[in-house]
Amino acid sequence: MDQHSAPFCPLRAIQISRIMRPDDANIAGSVHGGTILKMIEEAGFIISTRHCNSQGEEHSMAALARVERTDFLSPMCIGEVAHVSAEITYTAKHSVEVQVQVIAENILTGDKRITNRASLWYVPLSIRNVDKVLEVPPIEYTDTEQEENGRKRYEAQKLERLATKQKNGDVILPMISLDRHTKEPHTVNFSQSSLIHLVGPSDCTLHGFVHGGVTMKLMDEVAGIVAARHCKTNVVTASVDAINFHRKIQKGFVITVSGRMTFTSNKSMEIEVFVDADPIVEDTRERFRAVSAYFTYVSLDEKGKPLSIPELKTETEDEKKRFEEGKMRYLQTKAKRQSEKLALTQQ
Numbered sequence: 266m267d268q269h270s271a272p273f274c275p276l277r278a279i280q281i282s283r284i285m286r287p288d289d290a291n292i293a294g295s296v297h298g299g300t301i302l303k304m305i306e307e308a309g310f311i312i313s314t315r316h317c318n319s320q321g322e323e324h325s326m327a328a329l330a331r332v333e334r335t336d337f338l339s340p341m342c343i344g345e346v347a348h349v350s351a352e353i354t355y356t357a358k359h360s361v362e363v364q365v366q367v368i369a370e371n372i373l374t375g376d377k378r379i380t381n382r383a384s385l386w387y388v389p390l391s392i393r394n395v396d397k398v399l400e401v402p403p404i405e406y407t408d409t410e411q412e413e414n415g416r417k418r419y420e421a422q423k424l425e426r427l428a429t430k431q432k433n434g435d436v437i438l439p440m441i442s443l444d445r446h447t448k449e450p451h452t453v454n455f456s457q458s459s460l461i462h463l464v465g466p467s468d469c470t471l472h473g474f475v476h477g478g479v480t481m482k483l484m485d486e487v488a489g490i491v492a493a494r495h496c497k498t499n500v501v502t503a504s505v506d507a508i509n510f511h512r513k514i515q516k517g518f519v520i521t522v523s524g525r526m527t528f529t530s531n532k533s534m535e536i537e538v539f540v541d542a543d544p545i546v547e548d549t550r551e552r553f554r555a556v557s558a559y560f561t562y563v564s565l566d567e568k569g570k571p572l573s574i575p576e577l578k579t580e581t582e583d584e585k586k587r588f589e590e591g592k593m594r595y596l597q598t599k600a601k602r603q604s605e606k607l608a609l610t611q612q
């Protein structure tokens with residue numbers, strides 16, 4: 266959480282706790298990254314919707330617009346209690362930043378550790394007219410430095426968004442290979458996978474639009490399938506790059522969530538995931554790309570030690586280009602992580 270955050274205020278902060286059950290597990294036996302992303306989004310949705318309705322006449326629901334890059338710092342185990350705390354840390358005119366921290370508690374020993382930190386941006390949409398963006402009530406900051414830091418984060422994400430908006434690209438066909446056995450292992454074609462999901466009421470807000478957390482969970486699931494198909498071992502989510510949610514997905518739409526491997530390093534793999542929405546019963550509306558993101562996965566042995574990853578075999582020019590781009594992202598985030606580590610040791 267922001268080190269300059271104000272004292273606990275029920276309008277600005279919330280904590281949700283839940284025990285992790287066997288149905289929250291991934292095949293490696295720890296809690297599914299998608300489940301954690303969903304819990305993070307739920308806490309962010311509650312606090313931002315509550316805040317946006319704290320003033321003014323017109324009621325709104327907060328729609329998830331963006332999640333900043335998120336690292337999974339430590340696995341959460343089944344039987345542990347997840348404490349998810351969310352706090353509003355910055356308000357702009359029509360958008361609100363929520364910072365979330367997830368702590369795992371072993372209730373037998375009392376040990377606690379941080380498993381995730383995330384930063385999310387929500388935009389209030391009118392209940393009466395979902396296309397109407399409402400204004401966000403401003404928060405009070407403890408000092409000018411806190412406000413200034415928030416403004417810097419706001420400006421930075423706006424700039425980054427402009428650069429990525431163009432990248433969303435064409436809608437792609439589902440990647441379902443019935444003839445996988447004929448493909449060469451460790452190629453992009455071999456592991457690429459899709460999930461097809463009909464958006465039902467339990468996936469949606471009162472508006473009838475999909476919760477961002479539901480989408481992220483499906484995205485993580487596909488990325489996990491691609492990773493497991495590639496290396497045939499237990500895999501876990503290591504991080505998710507920033508995700509922008511440009512388009513709403515409505516109840517009754519069919520979504521196709523597709524993943525393809527773009528890059529492998531010695532001990533990590535990057536998977537690009539796309540979500541395409543198909544308004545099946547509305548003939549007048551076209552399929553569209555709702556969101557895309559990069560997930561990084563690692564493969565773990567029984568003791569939780571990272572294993573080597575078979576190198577991705579690129580076959581086409583596009584695959585080679587994506588591999589090089591993935592390598593750049595990998596080297597940049599690695600350098601950033603190292604400089605953050607260094608800064609911490611020098612404090």
Ligand code: COA
Nearest residue numbers: 328329330331357358359360386477480509510511512513
């Ligand atoms: N990240 C952060 N903030 C964003 C954003 C993004 N990706 N896209 C828009 N915004 C903010 C803008 O900065 C602006 O806030 P500000 O005035 O405080 O700067 C506010 O949204 C409204 O911008 P505007 O240009 O009027 O709206 P828009 O046409 O870009 O629509 C959304 C913004 C979020 C309503 C629209 O992109 C949307 O409906 N997205 C899908 C939301 C959703 O369904 N989420 C769950 C997906 S599964």
